[in-house]
Amino acid sequence: MTTTLDAIAGTAAARAILAGRPRPARPGTLSVALAFGGRALRKIRRTPVQLFDVVVHPVVFTLMFTYLFGGAIGGSTGRYLGYLVPGILVMTLLVTTGTTGAALSIDLASGVFDRFRTLSIRPAAVLVGALLGDVVRYALASAVVVGLGLALGFRPHGNVPGVVAAVLLVVAFGISLSWVWTALAMVMRSPGAVLGVTQAVLYPLSFFSNIFVIPATLPGWLRAVVNANPVTHLVTAVRGLMSGTAPGGQVAWILLACALLTAVFAPLSLRLFRTR
Amino acid sequence: MTRSSALAVEASGLVKAFAATVAVHGIDLSVPAGSVYGFLGPNGAGKTTTIRMLATLLRPDAGTARVFGHDVVRDAAAVRDRISLTGQYASLDDGLTGRENLALLGRLHGHSRAGAASRAGELLDAFGLTDAADRLVKTYSGGMRRRLDIAAGLIVTPDLLFLDEPTTGLDPRSRNEVWAIIRVMAAEGTTVLLTTQYLDEADQLADRIAVIDRGTLVAEGTSSQLKASVGGGALHVRLNDPHDRPAATRVLAQALGGAVTADADPAALSARVPAAGPAAGETVARALSDLARAQIAATEFALGQPSLDEVFLALTGRPPAERSPEEKAE
Structure with a gap:
């Protein structure tokens, strides 16, 4: 090692x-985004523990609700499974988006982003690249939920196209929602705080929705809350797609929400990232 | 390459405030291209904040700064094409290997996949990191991290390299390695702007030094100009018997004609040596023989450069004060 450093000072080579x-030449935005996506994938492959939440969360919630509460809520565990799986898919994805915000916050605090920001690359490519890695997590989470559901006897009437469409819709919503946590990570300094906020928002939104229970069984005031909850609309659309009823209006509503979330929070995140 | 007469950095009236404190309070700078320029100051002096503004990471609240003629706010992209920054806290990805870190940055600089891989290999080799190249950075020692961090700043040779406290926390050998790298970079024409808390580091490396305290520039010049403004240095003496200290203080004050301060160690004291240059040795020799003649036995003595504390004392009339940890703020 010392010889190498002597060489640094000494030899022409x-x-x-x-x-x-x-x-x-400055790299293109796409190749930068792909480089960041590759970075995220490499880390996922190296520390599979990161995927703990993606895998364990849906398994625990699916098993717990199906066998513990399924009979009580849905009449039988088999019938309840058909109701629950689309809901668990949504909840898993929502909770996973929170991890995205916390991971970004850790990155921002680590100093490596300082270096990225002094490079001649578009800030957008940095954030989009980070999201590319998250899409892989979201896809994996979806596969776990659907795979477990199928193993337990979930037989969606929408068949493969319906399930695929449902997963795409949830992933699209997850990506859009991630921009909210990205903006939050730019504002809040501590990863723990970011994670805390996302969970404080996402868990109530998940439980006060139609993920686990049929809103008709709820008292009137709570039913109003549940029906106003955007998660309820997302779950309804996903259930519709999975059961093959093609709920065009619901899907359009969700896509509009995706567009709105992205249109507001993506530019906001970028702005915060640039002027941080 | 840039003409040597050109300025790498010109700043005037830079101000940056964080929530409660003003971190940088009107700093003017001109850093000649091709030089090594040192920011010297204690923690919280505003060194990091200044560097972050120059490196386009922070927007100044007031004032302007240009890097090779490009405004750091309006023309940040052009500035980024010419600089690289190695921050105070390693700007590396702990979850990747050393090789992956460099290859990723190579891609982000616009190298092809193959080009990035070969540049990474070249730098790892040059910085003595080939053996550790495929280990995760989180397993690296402090010295290895620093070397990789500096290598990461050199993937595309910058015209201006910012190094924020490049040797803080390093053992002496790693520090010497970093110094060797900085010297080669400078010899190859890169302007280096580094921050340090150590006078000897600024002295060893920097052509010019800016002394920064509490967000303002308190002095600027070459190392010998600064030292001349402070005095010749300090004579540190450790006595055999602590009870001799009052007597020794009197003898040294008379022989050296300057202030003598008692150290925390009850047997030790430090005296200012007023004359700089070759005469200092003679003066000190006389002071030591005066001690011997007074039957005061010294177990150790050393002639030191003025410490940063002494520079500060001389320049600001007070010792450097530790402030709130502004350097960590963003």
């Missing part, structure tokens, strides 16, 4: 490594 060279 070592000097050449540090000497100025023509600078490559």
Whole structure:
């Protein structure tokens, strides 16, 4: 090692490594986003523990609700499973988006983002690249939920196209919602605080929705809350797609929500990222 | 390459305030291209905040700064094309290997996949990290991290390299390695702007030094200009018997004609040596023989450069004060 450093100071070859060279052209936004996506994938592959929440959360909630409460809520565990699986899919994805915000917050605090920000790359590519890695997590989470449901006897009438469409819709919503947590991560300094806020928002939104229970069984005031909850609309659309009823209006409503969330929070995140 | 007469950095009236404190309070700078320029100051002096503004990471609240003629706010993209920054806290991804860190940055600089891989290999080799290249960065020692961090700033050789406290927390050997790298970079034409808390580091490396305290620039010049303004240095003496200290204080004050301060160690004291240059040795020799003649036995003595504390004392009339940890704020 010391010899190498002597070489740095001494030999022409070592000097050449540090000497100025023509600078490559600025990279395109797509290749930057892909480079960041690759970074995220590499980390997922290396520390599979990161996927703990993605895998364990849906398994625990599916088993717990199906066998513990399924009979009481849905009449039988088999019937309840058909009701629950689309809901668990939504809840898992929502909770996973919270991890996105916390992970970004850790990145921002680590100093490595300082270096990224002094490079001649578009800030948008940095954030989009980070999201690319999250899409992989979201896809994996969806596969776990659907796979477990199928193993337990879930037989959606929408068949493969319906299930695929449902997963795509939930992932699209997850990506859009991630922009909210991205903006939050820019504002809040601590990863723990970001995670705390996302959970404080996402768990109530999940429980006070139609994920687990049929709103008709609730008292009137609570039914009003549940019906106003955007998660309820998302779950209704996903259930519709999975059961093959093609709920066009519901799906359009969700896509509009996705567009709105992205239109507001993506530029806001970028702005905060640039001026941070 | 840039003409040597050109300025790498020109700043005037830079101000940055955080929630409660003003971190930088009107700093003017001109850093000649091709030089090594040192920011010297204690923690919380505003060094990091200044560097972050120059490196386009923070927007100044007031004042302007240009890097190679490009405004750091309006023309940030052009500035980013010329600089690289190695921050105070390693700007590395702990969850990737050393090689992956460099290859990713190579891609982000616009290298092809193959080009990025070969540049990464080259730098790992040059910085003595080949053996550790495929280990996760979180397993690296402090010195290895620093080297990788600096290598990461050199993937595309910058015209201006910011190094924020490049040797803080390093053992002496790693520190010497970092110094060697900085010297080569400077010799190859890169302007280096570094911050440090250590006078000897600024002295060893920097062509010019800006002394920063409480968000303002209190002095600027070459190392010898600064030292001349402070005095010749300090004579540190450790006595055999602590009870001799009052007597020794009198003898040294008379022999050196300057202030003598008692150290925390009850047997130790430090005296200012007023004359700089070759005459200092003679003066000190006379002071030590005066001690011997007074039957005061010294177990150790050392002639030191003025410490940062002494520079501060001389320049600001008070010791450097630790402030709230502004350096960590963003």
